[in-house]
Amino acid sequence: MVVPGVLIFIKSSIPAIRRTDLETHCEMFWIQIQTRDGPVLFGVFYHPPNSDATILEEMNAAISTIPGKYSIVLCGDFNVPNIDWSLATPTVSSPVNSTICSLVHDNFLTQLVSSPTRGDHILDLILTNNPSCVSNVRVVDNLPGSDHDAVEFDLSVSSDDIVQSSRVLLNYSKADLHEFQEVLSHIPCNCIPTDNGIEYAWQYWKDLFFSTATSVISTVKWKQSKMKQWFTSATLHLIRVKRRVYHQMKCLGSDLLKAKYKAISNLVHSQTRKDTSDHVTNLSKSYFANSKKFWNFLNSIKGRRHPIPPLKHNDSSVSNDSSKANIFNQFFHSVFTVEDNNSLSELRQSWKSTLN
Structure with missing residues (x-):
C-alpha cells in the first residue's frame, strides 16, 4: 500500500484495511489490523522540512477522533529537531514544535526513539499510546541514498492474535454485465482530478469503479484454504487432482472414474499421514530449540476443549x-x-x- 512519499509493506497473511478517514492533506498512510486484544492502527508519516504547522494540526485533529480502545503506532520522518523528548517539550519556540508537542500530550502518546537518527537530532519518531506493544527499538546504519539512519522495532502482535477476517469478493459469474456496462458508462471520467498526480487519479478512478461494481454485482465470501502448512507440494498436487476427479465422477458417474477416485483418495490419505508423521518427527527433534511450535501443533490436533x-x-x-x-x-x-x-x-x- 502506497501514497506519494510513504509506503507500507504488508505480509499477505496479515489481513489489513486502509483507513482513509484518518488521512489528511499530507504524506500519511494508515492501516488497521484487528487483533484479539483490540484493533491496532499503524500509520506512517512524512513531514517535509520547513513546513508550517498546518499539516500537524490536521493530523492532531484526525488522531483525536480515534476511540480509546485502539492501539496507535505512528512512525515516520517528522523533521522536528528542537524537541526534548524526555519531557516532550520544545527547546526552541516555534509553531511547529509547539504543535507536535501538543499532538503528543493531547492524545496521550509516547515517543520511543531515544537515539539520534540524523546528526545529533532525533528526526524519525515512533509515537504510540500503548508502549507495551512496541519493543526492541533500535537505530541502525544509514539508509541507502539517505542521510537518515533507519529505525527498527518489533510490534508485539503475534500471528495467533490476529483475527482473520473473511474476504468478500465480487461474484462476476452471476452479474448482469449489460446493467454493469450501462451504469459504468455514466461515470464522469473526464471529471477525475489530475492535479495531484497520476497515483491520486488512479486511486480516484478505482474507487469510482468498485463503488459502481458493488452497487450492481452481488458479493460472495471467500473461504481460506485449511491446508496444513506442512503438506508437501506433491501432496497438494494430489489433493487438487482428487478434487478434479471427484467433480468428473459426479458429472459422468462412470465406474472407471469411481475406481480412479478411490485410488487417488487412498494415495492422498497415506501421503497426508506421512507428511504429518514427518512433521511430528521434526518437531520432536527441535523440541528443546523451540518448544512453542510443538505445543501449538499439539493443541491444534487435540483441541483445547477436549x-x-x-x-x-x-x-x-x-x-x-x-x-x-x-x-x-x-x-x-x-x-x-x-x-x-x-x-x-x-x-x-x-x-x-x-x-x-
Whole structure:
C-alpha cells in the first residue's frame, strides 16, 4: 500500500484495511489490523522540512477522533529537531514544535526513539499510546541514498492474535454485465482530478469503479484454504487432482472414474499421514530449540476443549486432574534433566507413541 512519499509493506497473511478517514492533506498512510486484544492502527508519516504547522494540526485533529480502545503506532520522518523528548517539550519556540508537542500530550502518546537518527537530532519518531506493544527499538546504519539512519522495532502482535477476517469478493459469474456496462458508462471520467498526480487519479478512478461494481454485482465470501502448512507440494498436487476427479465422477458417474477416485483418495490419505508423521518427527527433534511450535501443533490436533483422558501410570489408571498434573510435572522434569542421547531418543519415541 502506497501514497506519494510513504509506503507500507504488508505480509499477505496479515489481513489489513486502509483507513482513509484518518488521512489528511499530507504524506500519511494508515492501516488497521484487528487483533484479539483490540484493533491496532499503524500509520506512517512524512513531514517535509520547513513546513508550517498546518499539516500537524490536521493530523492532531484526525488522531483525536480515534476511540480509546485502539492501539496507535505512528512512525515516520517528522523533521522536528528542537524537541526534548524526555519531557516532550520544545527547546526552541516555534509553531511547529509547539504543535507536535501538543499532538503528543493531547492524545496521550509516547515517543520511543531515544537515539539520534540524523546528526545529533532525533528526526524519525515512533509515537504510540500503548508502549507495551512496541519493543526492541533500535537505530541502525544509514539508509541507502539517505542521510537518515533507519529505525527498527518489533510490534508485539503475534500471528495467533490476529483475527482473520473473511474476504468478500465480487461474484462476476452471476452479474448482469449489460446493467454493469450501462451504469459504468455514466461515470464522469473526464471529471477525475489530475492535479495531484497520476497515483491520486488512479486511486480516484478505482474507487469510482468498485463503488459502481458493488452497487450492481452481488458479493460472495471467500473461504481460506485449511491446508496444513506442512503438506508437501506433491501432496497438494494430489489433493487438487482428487478434487478434479471427484467433480468428473459426479458429472459422468462412470465406474472407471469411481475406481480412479478411490485410488487417488487412498494415495492422498497415506501421503497426508506421512507428511504429518514427518512433521511430528521434526518437531520432536527441535523440541528443546523451540518448544512453542510443538505445543501449538499439539493443541491444534487435540483441541483445547477436549479433556485429558485417563493416564496409565505404574500399571494403574489415573483419572483425577490433580494426579494427572503431578504425573505430567514429573515427566516434564525428566525432560529437562535428560543428558545422554540414548535417553533423549527414548523420550522422542515416547512422545511419538503418545501422539499416535
